[in-house]
Amino acid sequence: MHIPDGYLSLPTALTSMITTFTIISLAIHKVYRGKSLTHERISLLTALSAGIFVAQMIAWPIPGGTSLHLVGGALAGIVLGPWLGMISMALVLLVQCLLFHDGGITALGANILCMGITAVLSGYTAFKLLKPLVGEFIASVISGWLSITLAGMMCGVLLSISWGSPLPTYIMAMWHSVLGVLEGLITGSVITYLNVKAPHILGGLK
Amino acid sequence: MISKKVVILLSTLLAISPIFGIYLADLVGYHEPLDIVAEGLGLTEEEYTWTPLKDYTFPGLPNWLGYIVSGAVGVLVIIATGFIVKHFAVVRK
Numbered sequence: 001m002h003i004p005d006g007y008l009s010l011p012t013a014l015t016s017m018i019t020t021f022t023i024i025s026l027a028i029h030k031v032y033r034g035k036s037l038t039h040e041r042i043s044l045l046t047a048l049s050a051g052i053f054v055a056q057m058i059a060w061p062i063p064g065g066t067s068l069h070l071v072g073g074a075l076a077g078i079v080l081g082p083w084l085g086m087i088s089m090a091l092v093l094l095v096q097c098l099l100f101h102d103g104g105i106t107a108l109g110a111n112i113l114c115m116g117i118t119a120v121l122s123g124y125t126a127f128k129l130l131k132p133l134v135g136e137f138i139a140s141v142i143s144g145w146l147s148i149t150l151a152g153m154m155c156g157v158l159l160s161i162s163w164g165s166p167l168p169t170y171i172m173a174m175w176h177s178v179l180g181v182l183e184g185l186i187t188g189s190v191i192t193y194l195n196v197k198a199p200h201i202l203g204g205l206k
Numbered sequence: 207m208i209s210k211k212v213v214i215l216l217s218t219l220l221a222i223s224p225i226f227g228i229y230l231a232d233l234v235g236y237h238e239p240l241d242i243v244a245e246g247l248g249l250t251e252e253e254y255t256w257t258p259l260k261d262y263t264f265p266g267l268p269n270w271l272g273y274i275v276s277g278a279v280g281v282l283v284i285i286a287t288g289f290i291v292k293h294f295a296v297v298r299k
Binding site: 002037042043045046049062165171179 | 208209212215216219220222223226227230231233234235236237238239240242243244246247249250251252254255256257259260261262273276277279280281283284285287288289291292295
């Protein structure tokens with residue numbers, strides 16, 4: 001889902017860059033001003049960011065179809081909360097872009113907007129709303145699925161706006177709603193595992 | 207800062223990553239939904255680069271090893287960033 005250079009029109013790239021910069025700045029401000037930034041939280045942020053970075057390198061190719069890998073937005077949002085979750089994903093995407101050319105530098109704002117902001121906020125919100133109704137595992141599976149579907153759709157919308165065609169939105173939303181099932185299952189499994197093995201980490205689940 | 211368990215998990219994932227990221231990806235042809243969109247709209251990627259580690263390769267190393275080394279470099283940069291933030295940010299202990 002990492003958009004390379006040359007796929008977005010200049011106004012779309014610029015607008016998403018400004019939007020992303022504003023939201024991530026707000027997230028940093030909120031985290032810094034809030035009362036939750038402890039040494040333990042920074043360690044958790046680092047470990048989870050490193051984990052998501054490596055997990056994204058493990059791509060599952062589907063013969064004759066398409067490929068997928070974990071994005072991790074919902075996971076980051078659920079474990080770290082929305083603000084720190086967005087910062088974690090922004091850090092991963094920044095490293096991928098600057099060091100490995102994974103995603104274009106002109107599309108960095110758009111990529112953070114899709115996978116770092118849309119995925120984290122939708123995953124976190126869905127989890128918060130659904131957890132009391134369906135329990136932790138199902139809530140995190142649906143959150144993971146929704147986060148990828150909406151992140152893919154947002155990516156499609158940016159391409160649609162760039163080229164005046166609805167095609168990218170349809171294709172991206174459709175494919176990611178299918179591929180999102182795996183993201184949901186991985187998110188659900190990791191959350192359940194952490195809750196059993198290290199419940200103190202998921203203090204944010206309260 | 208990072209527990210032993212996390213280091214073991216990251217190292218294991220890095221060690222197996224080329225199986226998926228290189229071998230299987232080459233075998234079936236890595237193709238994600240964005241590529242389908244690009245084909246549909248006739249979009250082409252701008253081919254300029256700013257990093258020697260482009261696409262998780264490492265100069266002078268075979269692809270599979272470059273993939274692991276690149277991954278390790280990425281992890282170290284993330285951990286270093288966390289370390290710097292931890293050291294300089296005014297946090298509540």
